[in-house]
Amino acid sequence: MAQRILVLDDEENYADMLRALLEQHSFIVDSVTDPMRAIESLHGTGYDLVVSDYKMPGMDGADFLSKAREMNPDLPVILVSGLMNTPDLVKVANMGVTLVLEKPIDIQHFIGQVKRFVQPATKDEFRAHRQGKSGSEEAALNFKQTYPAHLAHLCDRSHIFRFFLEHVWNASNEQDHIFISAPRGSECDLLLREVSAWRKFSTKRVHWLDLRNPNPPNMAEALRSISPEGPGSELVGVIGFADSTLAAQAQVVDVIRESPEHLAFIYFIERDLIDTDSRQIDPELRELIDQSLCVMPPLNARLADMAAYVQRYLPLIAKSMGRPDCAELDPAALPMLLNYEWPGNFRELIDVLRAAVSLREAGPLMAQDISDALGRVSGFTEALPQQFKSLNDAVRDRQMEIVSSAMRAGQNLESALNTLGVDPQAVNPEASADSLPLLYPELLK
Structure with missing residues (x-):
């Protein structure tokens, strides 16, 4: 597992600078500006090194170091600050600070010291x-x-x-x-x-x-x-x-x-x-x-975006082709769109909508129009079911397919839900892919 660094500095620009500097050397870094938020992060994440400012309002570097040591006595902590007086240096030394660096830091020296405690991530881990x-x-x-x-x-x-x-x-x-x-x-x-x-x-x-x-x-x-x-x-x-x-x-x-x-x-x-x-x-x-x-x-992981693109671009396409009556979808046509994988993403979606409008002289686009358009544009040859699924069933089946695929690839349910942009805390942790509530209710509107 890749090692992680937490950067704490109440000046956001400086925290961002340190994070960007470390990321340039392939370190995995999180940065915060509030010492209490840093303490919460240490509770929840297994960090391997902390780089902290010393002069901060509310809780200085010594107080933060004390609380960090209570949670993990062996956690390396590097304090970075402006000129520190002797009593401050003695105080943090007695508390077991790992290293004190003075601003402005020597970049090469700083990176060299960080590498004493944390290994840069591999390309796959950093990606x-x-x-x-x-x-x-x-x-x-x-x-x-x-x-x-x-x-x-x-x-x-x-x-x-x-x-x-x-x-x-x-x-x-x-x-x-x-x-x-x-x-x-x-x-x-x-x-x-x-x-x-x-x-x-x-x-x-x-x-x-x-x-x-x-x-x-x-x-x-x-x-x-x-x-x-x-x-x-x-x-x-x-x-x-x-x-x-x-x-x-x-x-x-x-x-x-x-x-x-x-x-x-x-x-x-x-x-x-x-x-x-x-x-x-x-x-x-x-x-x-x-x-x-x-x-x-990809578009097939963004069902809500796909529906929004259809809503935005279908009227424009119909108008440009001189068929304004084809600017809407029949209720059975959207499930057809949601059940397709869209390997060609947005470009394929627009091409299919154009082809479907060209097949319909007037009135809303039907599921058969979408099916025929997919055949022309993408070589889609599956027969259209006699009784097509309702929109509710289509959305539910599509989300089950996405979640199940993610879990087969090694993700747990929490990670799979995160991939879909859904808060795992809103879902029963004992739920399975086929018993989840509807994750995208906005698609039914």
Whole structure:
């Protein structure tokens, strides 16, 4: 099991800085700004090292050290502070402090001291941590949303997608290069526009750099040709990593090193490139990905988002095709959508809706229209049942399938519910996948 570090500093910016510094060296870190919250965290999580400020209001480093020692006498604690006077140093020394470091810290010395007590996580452990797993389920459930409440392009009804967007929001405020692991066919275009709106960049035009058709001598020139319409910057989406050459990937690293000041980037890395060791990937690019990856959940794990996208885009599609009467679904058609796995994610959903509208001259889309459209777009050949399931039964069966699949993959019920964005405390711990209450009641509205 990966070792964990808790950072405590009442100055949020400094706590975030230490956490980011440690994560750059592949340590798994949680940070808090309230000493009492840190004490609660020590009760609930098996930390292997604590890095704490000394001068804090309410409870100073010595008081915190005393309480931490009561819970775990052997827990290493590094105190980081401004100049401490001799009585303070003697006090914490008598309490068994592991190490005292003075601000501003010497980074290399600090990392070297941390490595005395905690081993950096493996790539798989760090990747799992970035995805909200490996012991951080509580954070995924209880995170505080800080990104804008009203989205212009995306639908975020599912908890798991909101958790992902929170990671993207934080990354967009901290850096100009954001790495996202996206299933093929995901709503990358919408995300690019949403982040552009967050950053107050232009959303009228979208810039893409496709590595599947690289032109090495002109990549830098193509980027230089992108000029902002106003005083702001432009956001560039980079795609095609899984089918790119090592030379093209190396150019991406060069872009990160020397990119024009007026550009910011989102790199959409296909999940199959990251999850397999059989594909070649530039070592420096791999290191950057492992340090700061945001993982987009697939559409089939976001039933509420899928229903919201249908509600938003079906009227637009029907209107654009001159068939406004086809802007609604027959009640039996939504269960058909919910029972399909959507391996092509958002792009496949939009293509199927277009095909279904083309099959219906007037009136709401029927289940048969959706079935026929799936056949045309995705090769779906299952016969439509004579008596299709009710929406309630379809939603319940779909959630049982998702939970059962997660549990077969080795997750317990609590972890499986967390994957779906559901508070496990709201569910009977003795429940099985087929006896759970309806987890997405909003789909029935």
